[in-house]
Amino acid sequence: MDTAERQTILVVDDEAQIRKFLRISLYAHGYAVIEAARGEDAIRKLAEESPDLVVLDLGLPDIDGQEVIRRMREWSSAPILVLSVRADEAGKVLALDGGANDYVTKPFGIAELVARARALLRGREAPAAAEAGYGRGGLEVDYAARRVSVDGGEVRLTRKEFDLLRLLTRDVGKVLTHEALLRAVWGDAFADQTHYLRVHIGHLRQKLGDDPNAPRFIHTEPGVGYRLSE
Structure with a gap:
């Protein structure tokens, strides 16, 4: 598949190994991947490169992921899939109420993550396809x-x-x-x-x-x- 034809996913995680794993796995499933290790970089790349989906870790070194969600939602409707070690119900509810579209807890299976990403991207494509x-x-x-x-x-x-x-x-x-x-x-x-x-x-x-x-x-x-x- 030509890179220009791939939907783009912005992976936001401060752990280089997680980013590498997701980059390889998502590319193998047909997606292009851009990366950010910090919240400010993620917000900038969302504005500059308009990815189709954001996969966001909440534990970032500069801005908490909940704040990143809030700031992204001030101007962007791109779906946000949270990928975090935080498993408490209150945190999940806060992220979803703040504008995230889905929530996956680490450790995670790549098959489940890809399935959830695919579902969010299908919903985003529907209006354009009409x-x-x-x-x-x-x-x-x-x-x-x-x-x-x-x-x-x-x-x-x-x-x-x-x-x-x-x-x-x-x-x-x-x-x-x-x-x-x-x-x-x-x-x-x-x-x-x-x-x-x-x-x-x-x-x-x-x-x-x-x-x-x-x-x-x-x-x-x-x-x-x-x-x-x-």
Whole structure:
């Protein structure tokens, strides 16, 4: 399986051996894995790389995992699977009430962990799979398969580039403001980070072969946002 086609799981654990075991095991089951050993790094990687699922240990060296869940849930809806040695019922309830989607206690079996991860990812895929896609003017976007082509040639996009394009193609002709795009793709905490948006729109245009001075697809509305050609 091509790495670009794999769903991505962010593994957050301060134990290097656990991260290595999960990286090897999850990759063998068809997933791409990114890692973080600290809570702050996990929050940053969730924002920058938009993984499909977070596997989170609660005992982190800088921030308690319960706080990590709370901060992630301020702006992200990515499913969170807690993987922790903490087996007390109160801690489980606190994590689940705080926004975690599932809870597995260490020691754990990889088969159970993968099954629970698969169930969470299926739930996340369902809305996207119901959407068909976009096709007009040589641009084809398959929402469910996350595939893009221009004039019949496949275009490889990063996760955030694809998410931006999907938003634009779902509201053809409408101006989507900088703030709306940033909130939808990066979350509420990034609503004023317009440089993120400029960089990703620039990369997206390059890959689509779109000249910003004579746009075929993406038009800039100065000081406001972007829209897709009707």
